[in-house]
Amino acid sequence: MTGTMKLAIAGVAGRMGRQLASAAVEAGHALTGASEAPSSDALGAPLSNLVHGAPDDVQPQSDVAKAASGADVWLDFTRPGATLDALKHLKAAGVKAVVIGTTGFDAAQEAEIAEAAGELAIVKAGNFSLGVNLLCALTKRAAESLGEDWDIEILETHHRRKVDAPSGTALMLGDAAAAGRGAGLKALRQAPYDGPDAAREAGKIGFSVRRSGGVIGEHEVTFGSEKEVITLAHSALDRSVFAHGALAAARWALRQPAGLYDMNDVLGL
Numbered sequence: 217m218t219g220t221m222k223l224a225i226a227g228v229a230g231r232m233g234r235q236l237a238s239a240a241v242e243a244g245h246a247l248t249g250a251s252e253a254p255s256s257d258a259l260g261a262p263l264s265n266l267v268h269g270a271p272d273d274v275q276p277q278s279d280v281a282k283a284a285s286g287a288d289v290w291l292d293f294t295r296p297g298a299t300l301d302a303l304k305h306l307k308a309a310g311v312k313a314v315v316i317g318t319t320g321f322d323a324a325q326e327a328e329i330a331e332a333a334g335e336l337a338i339v340k341a342g343n344f345s346l347g348v349n350l351l352c353a354l355t356k357r358a359a360e361s362l363g364e365d366w367d368i369e370i371l372e373t374h375h376r377r378k379v380d381a382p383s384g385t386a387l388m389l390g391d392a393a394a395a396g397r398g399a400g401l402k403a404l405r406q407a408p409y410d411g412p413d414a415a416r417e418a419g420k421i422g423f424s425v426r427r428s429g430g431v432i433g434e435h436e437v438t439f440g441s442e443k444e445v446i447t448l449a450h451s452a453l454d455r456s457v458f459a460h461g462a463l464a465a466a467r468w469a470l471r472q473p474a475g476l477y478d479m480n481d482v483l484g485l
């Protein structure tokens with residue numbers, strides 16, 4: 217499918233919400249609706265107040281059904297509770313596809329998303345940038361090639377306002393590394409290094425987290441043996457990379473049957 221998509225953006229006043237709205241306007245898509253938290257100052261004000269070039273006659277709503285009405289795609293980069301609440305209303309509102317960028321879901325919440333994918337085409341990713349998705353493929357490949365005597369460690373750095381840790385991207389990289397070792401991350405995740413008995417366990421995948429100022433997102437995977445270290449890394453220099461990836465995912469999802477997809481499916485990686 218080419219041409220204009222009808223889009224609704226959840227959490228439109230947030231960092232990613234604004235990026236998504238601005239990328240959608242730039243690409244000529246129709247912004248038919250937007251949501252915000254019940255306490256948000258942005259509720260009821262024209263979307264053009266938030267994003268240059270956005271329509272004057274669309275206002276952020278706290279009611280998901282109203283925000284989603286008329287949209288083909290719901291783009292959601294908010295908080296786990298908000299995303300799950302929205303999923304309950306989207307099918308009835310006529311939405312065909314959903315793009316979820318929100319991170320920080322627990323296992324029970326992941327299961328709720330999988331259930332919603334029984335009736336909606338959902339693309340969910342902890343990172344929508346091309347670079348990070350390629351980095352995941354490279355990480356899997358390196359983990360396949362290197363034995364347990366190469367320690368896998370993942371370091372992520374983000375801005376001081378990020379609430380979840382480790383980042384969704386770090387967990388994607390951990391999943392990729394674990395898959396390369398023929399296992400799941402649940403089995404291979406190293407307990408945090410903290411306290412008097414915090415030695416590394418052979419074959420485990422460790423995570424370190426930094427929060428600092430305005431850093432958009434930096435990820436590093438190291439494979440360390442006794443005598444050499446391989447480092448694979450990615451830095452996001454602009455949030456628009458996530459928004460452009462999300463719009464590509466939206467376009468792709470509109471052509472798919474109901475199901476749960478990720479960026480590997482969209483990019484054919």
Ligand SMILES: NC(=O)C1=CN([C@@H]2O[C@H](COP(=O)(O)OP(=O)(O)OC[C@H]3O[C@@H](n4cnc5c(N)ncnc54)[C@H](OP(=O)(O)O)[C@@H]3O)[C@@H](O)[C@H]2O)C=CC1
Pocket residue numbers: 226227228229230231232233251252253254255256278293294295297298316317318319320341342343344345384458
């Ligand atoms: N997958 C990817 O490529 C990327 C994912 N992310 C993820 O996206 C999420 C959002 O990140 P970011 O934009 O930086 O965060 P922000 O806090 O800037 O934005 C989130 C927005 O959602 C709003 N919100 C909260 N509850 C609701 C609700 N019930 N209904 C509607 N809106 C709501 C917030 O409002 P309020 O502030 O008033 O609570 C806020 O405006 C995070 O989970 C982050 O990790 C971020 C970048 C890329």
Ligand SMILES: O=C(O)C1=N[C@H](C(=O)O)C[C@H](O)C1
Pocket residue numbers: 319342343374378382383384385386432433434
């Ligand atoms: O919260 C953020 O900002 C980001 N979140 C995503 C994550 O949790 O990995 C993606 C990106 O790194 C920015």
